[in-house]
Amino acid sequence: MTVLETRSQHGCFDGIQSYYQHSSETIGLPMRFSVYQPPQARSQRIPVLFFLAGLTCTEETFMIKAGAQRYAAEYGLMLVSMDTSPRQTGIAGETDDWDFGAGAGFYLDATEQPWSTYYRMESYITQELRQIIIDQFPADPNRIGIFGHSMGGHGALTLALRYPDLFRSVSAFAPICAPMQCPWGQKAFRHYLGEDQQNWRQHDATALIEDGRRIPDLLIDQGLDDQFLAQQLYPEALEKACREAEQKLTLRFHSGYDHSYYFISTFMSDHLKHHRDALL
Amino acid sequence: MTVLETRSQHGCFDGIQSYYQHSSETIGLPMRFSVYQPPQARSQRIPVLFFLAGLTCTEETFMIKAGAQRYAAEYGLMLVSMDTSPRQTGIAGETDDWDFGAGAGFYLDATEQPWSTYYRMESYITQELRQIIIDQFPADPNRIGIFGHSMGGHGALTLALRYPDLFRSVSAFAPICAPMQCPWGQKAFRHYLGEDQQNWRQHDATALIEDGRRIPDLLIDQGLDDQFLAQQLYPEALEKACREAEQKLTLRFHSGYDHSYYFISTFMSDHLKHHRDALL
Numbered sequence: 001m002t003v004l005e006t007r008s009q010h011g012c013f014d015g016i017q018s019y020y021q022h023s024s025e026t027i028g029l030p031m032r033f034s035v036y037q038p039p040q041a042r043s044q045r046i047p048v049l050f051f052l053a054g055l056t057c058t059e060e061t062f063m064i065k066a067g068a069q070r071y072a073a074e075y076g077l078m079l080v081s082m083d084t085s086p087r088q089t090g091i092a093g094e095t096d097d098w099d100f101g102a103g104a105g106f107y108l109d110a111t112e113q114p115w116s117t118y119y120r121m122e123s124y125i126t127q128e129l130r131q132i133i134i135d136q137f138p139a140d141p142n143r144i145g146i147f148g149h150s151m152g153g154h155g156a157l158t159l160a161l162r163y164p165d166l167f168r169s170v171s172a173f174a175p176i177c178a179p180m181q182c183p184w185g186q187k188a189f190r191h192y193l194g195e196d197q198q199n200w201r202q203h204d205a206t207a208l209i210e211d212g213r214r215i216p217d218l219l220i221d222q223g224l225d226d227q228f229l230a231q232q233l234y235p236e237a238l239e240k241a242c243r244e245a246e247q248k249l250t251l252r253f254h255s256g257y258d259h260s261y262y263f264i265s266t267f268m269s270d271h272l273k274h275h276r277d278a279l280l
Numbered sequence: 281m282t283v284l285e286t287r288s289q290h291g292c293f294d295g296i297q298s299y300y301q302h303s304s305e306t307i308g309l310p311m312r313f314s315v316y317q318p319p320q321a322r323s324q325r326i327p328v329l330f331f332l333a334g335l336t337c338t339e340e341t342f343m344i345k346a347g348a349q350r351y352a353a354e355y356g357l358m359l360v361s362m363d364t365s366p367r368q369t370g371i372a373g374e375t376d377d378w379d380f381g382a383g384a385g386f387y388l389d390a391t392e393q394p395w396s397t398y399y400r401m402e403s404y405i406t407q408e409l410r411q412i413i414i415d416q417f418p419a420d421p422n423r424i425g426i427f428g429h430s431m432g433g434h435g436a437l438t439l440a441l442r443y444p445d446l447f448r449s450v451s452a453f454a455p456i457c458a459p460m461q462c463p464w465g466q467k468a469f470r471h472y473l474g475e476d477q478q479n480w481r482q483h484d485a486t487a488l489i490e491d492g493r494r495i496p497d498l499l500i501d502q503g504l505d506d507q508f509l510a511q512q513l514y515p516e517a518l519e520k521a522c523r524e525a526e527q528k529l530t531l532r533f534h535s536g537y538d539h540s541y542y543f544i545s546t547f548m549s550d551h552l553k554h555h556r557d558a559l560l
Contacts, residue, residue: 011505011536013546067347069545225291256291265349266293 002132007032013073014039017063022132026124028117029089033082033129034059035137036069040076047143047279048078048133049272050125050167052152052159055184056103059083062149065261071272077279080133082125084151089118099184100191106179107155108203110192119192121155126163145169145275149264150228153220154179157205157238161213169278171219171271173264174226177238178206184232206234209241217248219274221267223257282412287312293353294319297343302412306404308397309369313362313409314339315417316349320356327423327559328358328413329552330405330447332432332439335464336383339363342429345541351552357559360413362405364431369398379464380471386459387435388483390472399472401435406443425449425555429544430508433500434459437485437518441493449558451499451551453544454506457518458486464512486514489521497528499554501547503537 007019015038024031040046049072051062062068062081072079085105091114094101110119134141146167148156153175160170179185180200189200201207222235229235235251242249257263287299295318304311320326329352331342342348342361352359365385371394374381390399414421426447428436433455440450459465460480469480481487502515509515515531522529537543 010538010540010542011503011534011546012542017542064345064541067350067545069542070347070350223291254291258290260290261344262290262292262297262349265347266291 013069015073026120026128027086029086032059034063036072036079038073038076041138045138045140046076046078048139049275050146051081052148052155053084054150054152055099057084066268067265068268071269075272075276086118100187106188112194115192143279145279147171149173158203160215161208169275170215171274174222174259178234180204181234182232206237206241209245209247220251222253223263224253224255226259228259293349295353306400306408307366309366312339314343316352316359318353318356321418325418325420326356326358328419329555330426331361332428332435333364334430334432335379337364346548347545348548351549355552355556366398380467386468392474395472423559425559427451429453438483440495441488449555450495451554454502454539458514460484461514462512486517486521489525489527494527500531502533503543504533504535506539508539
């Protein structure tokens with residue numbers, strides 16, 4: 001069984017907030033993740049929610065800023081988050097850009113060198129980390145949901161679409177809905193996946209739905225003052241694909257809210273209720 | 281009227297989270313503070329809660345980590361926090377120690393050179409910042425409370441004790457209860473206030489109560505896994521002084537909780553209710 005190094009542990013809403021590091025077989029380097037165990041975890045196997053964070057974030061960001069533990073403690077949900085990429089791979093230029101490389105793994109397995117050796121976040125989350133959570137925490141493997149923010153919203157949507165047997169509920173805050181159409185996604189996909197756009201479609205939520213994939217009822221919240229909305233996020237493209245495919249989608253736009261965790265924290269209770277209703 | 285530079289603004293729980301900078305007359309340098317205005321602020325003057333943060337923190341820490349906006353929006357309380365010291369004064373050694381100098385103003389007016397020129401956090405908060413909040417925000421000047429964490433808990437207690445006309449409610453998370461008795465306090469007081477311990481008593485919550493000062497009903501939460509409890513915080517000293525002085529104190533110890541914002545966030549709703557009950 002994977003040996004976990006506990007980096008820190010904190011009491012939080014009658015549960016435990018923990019940070020771990022381990023040697024990842026999938027990535028080939030140390031990886032870090034965080035777990036919030038609500039009080040219900042002391043006595044039973046409980047549902048789990050994976051949260052995938054956005055560009056530049058780490059395994060800490062969600063746990064510090066989102067204010068989710070309060071609701072997780074109320075609803076009996078375990079929360080899991082993880083770093084947003086491998087770190088210190090030694091690949092030249094890895095830390096040159098804030099929107100590509102370190103902190104920007106885009107939750108896929110790169111197929112192109114030099115990235116393909118280490119940048120394997122999709123396999124890391126869906127196989128290795130998922131198995132660690134099932135083996136070493138009181139998690140119910142049949143009740144796992146996934147959600148995320150921005151790049152992590154893209155990750156939640158695409159992993160839910162690609163692994164419908166693994167994730168029973170899904171939602172997102174301000175996700176990159178159509179990465180093939182936006183600068184962030186095009187830059188990442190070109191480097192990680194190469195030039196063939198047919199491969200890109202496997203990692204684009206809008207394209208996956210156009211191509212016939214389906215997920216459980218989807219909840220998305222989007223701020224209208226989001227500085228990245230017009231250029232990077234394309235919720236309208238996803239909405240159109242869902243409508244044409246009869247994929248159920250609740251897409252809510254909120255005036256006065258931006259791309260920050262102040263926005264995320266505001267609507268966190270709705271998202272945790274959404275997952276609770278699907279998982280409990 | 282003081283000109284405020286708005287550094288950022290974010291929608292949050294149907295209210296507004298804002299960060300400001302201004303040229304401080306009291307400090308003689310730019311100072312930063314943060315305000316959360318709940319939705320009730322759109323239509324009326326509302327009560328205000330000042331939060332004083334701990335060592336190494338800034339005006340952002342509480343607003344990012346404490347999860348207080350949710351309750352402030354529910355109860356109709358404005359939240360105000362501020363940086364924990366002047367910055368970039370040019371004083372030699374100012375940033376050498378994490379527990380003294382920059383990030384460690386201890387919420388008093390230094391009397392000793394070189395600190396006395398700039399380190400005037402007590403006057404800054406009780407006069408200049410308080411006036412800014414009253415003049416430029418929909419604040420009710422007769423309903424202002426104060427709370428804080430660690431060094432900021434010390435600040436909340438001592439400012440409430442020294443200015444009973446300004447603060448109508450007070451509480452603290454893991455405060456430094458008797459700074460004259462602990463290494464953090466002794467180091468700060470020696471440098472800021474000089475060697476005469478009679479002057480120190482004016483800035484030590486336990487001594488102020490011993491010397492006859494009183495405050496409204498006081499709520500303190502303290503984690504029993506707090507790594508600073510034994511050496512730095514001395515809640516028992518404060519409890520003894522309160523008991524002997526018949527100062528009303530609710531002091532709660534919590535097993536499994538440490539000194540972090542995971543602890544603070546867990547008991548935030550109780551503190552905001554405590555202030556709401558006193559201020560509404």
